[in-house]
Each structure stands twice: as structure tokens, then as C-alpha cells.
Amino acid sequence: MNFHILTLFPEMVEAGLNTSILKRAIEGGFITIKATDIRDYTLDKHKKVDDYPYGGGAGMLMQAQPVFDAYKALEKNMDNRKPRVLFMTPQGRRFDQKFAEELSKEEDLIFLCGHYEGIDERVIEEIVTDEVSLGDFVLTGGELASMVMIDCISRLVPGVLGSEESAVDESFSDGLLEYPQYTRPEEWMGKRVPDVLLSGNHKEIAKWRTAKALERTKEKRPDMYKDMTDKLDTFKSQNPKKFRKKRSLEEDLMKMRELTAQMSEETKENEE
Numbered sequence: 001m002n003f004h005i006l007t008l009f010p011e012m013v014e015a016g017l018n019t020s021i022l023k024r025a026i027e028g029g030f031i032t033i034k035a036t037d038i039r040d041y042t043l044d045k046h047k048k049v050d051d052y053p054y055g056g057g058a059g060m061l062m063q064a065q066p067v068f069d070a071y072k073a074l075e076k077n078m079d080n081r082k083p084r085v086l087f088m089t090p091q092g093r094r095f096d097q098k099f100a101e102e103l104s105k106e107e108d109l110i111f112l113c114g115h116y117e118g119i120d121e122r123v124i125e126e127i128v129t130d131e132v133s134l135g136d137f138v139l140t141g142g143e144l145a146s147m148v149m150i151d152c153i154s155r156l157v158p159g160v161l162g163s164e165e166s167a168v169d170e171s172f173s174d175g176l177l178e179y180p181q182y183t184r185p186e187e188w189m190g191k192r193v194p195d196v197l198l199s200g201n202h203k204e205i206a207k208w209r210t211a212k213a214l215e216r217t218k219e220k221r222p223d224m225y226k227d228m229t230d231k232l233d234t235f236k237s238q239n240p241k242k243f244r245k246k247r248s249l250e251e252d253l254m255k256m257r258e259l260t261a262q263m264s265e266e267t268k269e270n271e272e
């Protein structure tokens with residue numbers, strides 16, 4: 001996956017993303033991250049890239065020409081590929097894990113980062129395919145937003161996380177929050193690690209973790225909890241024979257996971 005960022009602050013984006021897991025992913029050849037300085041494309045002799053808005057109003061706007069030329073220079077090196085161009089703006093579609101999964105399937109993504117009061121509308125119309133927002137708040141520019149998105153999308157690209165790390169992902173894709181985790185020592189400030197985690201009984205540990213994930217999701221994200229229980233109910237009604245036995249909610253959920261994994265394994269085998 002290749003991430004291209006059109007920005008007035010290339011060093012901010014590159015420095016921020018070339019660390020830790022993403023640094024390892026770049027070195028391993030799983031992703032590339034390249035920032036293009038929009039200012040390099042201005043035709044203005046003073047290197048100006050912004051101007052006052054027609055009709056008046058506060059602040060300055062990024063001009064269309066340098067943004068467009070920076071984009072065209074990128075496009076020229078992409079032999080006929082037409083990548084999605086994401087414009088970071090509070091007006092856009094809300095970014096979430098599902099959207100990240102969709103974007104992680106692309107070969108190239110271009111992030112257009114606005115600064116100042118925004119960008120001339122004409123170039124947005126000309127090149128942008130998706131407007132994306134991180135949430136209902138306003139940032140000073142799109143750089144931080146694109147960094148958040150690139151971090152999140154990268155960890156979904158095969159190879160970026162080691163196999164141990166990627167297992168952790170399962171719980172979110174299930175639509176549940178993470179269960180609580182503990183490391184040494186067994187007792188800290190009078191608080192003991194739950195006995196079940198020291199028991200070595202993997203089945204009981206998995207059951208406990210699922211129960212805790214459910215408990216947390218119900219308390220902190222009732223909306224997600226409802227989606228999950230609805231999904232489980234639908235699944236049970238579609239596979240009644242597999243759910244005749246009376247089980248607890250966490251056992252039902254584990255059964256659904258097991259059956260879904262089996263089904264996708266069978267589909268894979270049939271495709272081969």
C-alpha cells in the first residue's frame with residue numbers, strides 16, 4: 001500500500017509516521033509513505049500558495065493551482081491508475097474501522113491536507129473522490145487527520161503487524177471492546193490479577209475474556225453492544241441446529257466466532 005500526502009508541512013507528516021510499527025512496516029516494504037510539498041508547485045515567484053477569499057471573510061485560502069499541479073505530478077507517476085483522493089474535512093464521511101478496512105484494500109491512497117481556512121472549491125471538485133472527517137471538531141489542518149488515518153489503515157495491511165499483534169484485532173472486528181489485560185507482578189497495590197488468568201486453562205480464559213469484553217461494551221458502548229447482540233440473534237436464527245444447547249451469552253458468541261471462522265475457511269477451500 002502506498003500512501004501519498006499532499007501537504008504544506010511534509011516534514012510533520014513524515015517524521016510523525018516514520019516511527020515504531022510504521023517505521024518497521026516501511027523498512028519491511030509493506031507500505032510506503034511519501035509527502036509532497038504543495039509549495040514546490042506554486043508558480044508564484046514568492047512561493048505564495050494562499051490568498052484572500054473572494055467575497056471577504058476571515059483568513060486565507062489555499063489556491064487551486066499549486067494543489068492541482070502537485071496532484072498531477074503524483075498522478076503522472078502512477079501509470080494509468082486512478083487512486084482515491086481523500087480530502088480531510090469536518091464536512092466529510094465519518095472515519096471509522098469499517099471505512100479503514102475498505103481503504104486498506106486500495107493499492108494507493110492520496111491524502112489532501114488543507115490548511116489555513118480551507119482550499120479553493122474548484123480544485124476540490126476537480127480531484128477529490130472522498131471527503132473524510134475524523135469527527136465533529138475542527139483541526140487547524142488536515143495533517144493530523146491524515147496521520148491518524150494512515151496509522152489506522154496501515155495496521156490492516158497484511159504483514160504490517162506481526163501475527164501475535166494482529167490477533168488482538170479480532171476483538172474489534174467482532175464489534176466488541178477489548179477485555180482488560182494484566183502483566184507482572186501478580187499483585188500490585190493490593191490488587192490481584194484475576195485467578196482465571198493464572199490458571200493455564202485456555203478455554204476458561206477465553207470465556208472470561210469474552211464475558212469481560214461483553215460487560216465493558218454493554219457499559220461503555222451500549223450502541224455497539226446492541227449491534228453485536230442483534231448480529232448474534234440473526235446468526236442463531238439462521239443456524240438453529242447449532243444453537244439447540246442452552247449456553248451463556250459469551251458461549252453463544254464464541255460458538256458464532258468458531259462457526260464463522262469454519263465457514264470462511266470452507267469458502268476459501270472451495271475457491272482454491
Ligand code: ADE
Binds near residue numbers: 088132138139
Ligand atoms: N480538518 C479539520 N478538521 C478536521 C476534522 N474534524 N476531520 C478531518 N479533517 C479535518
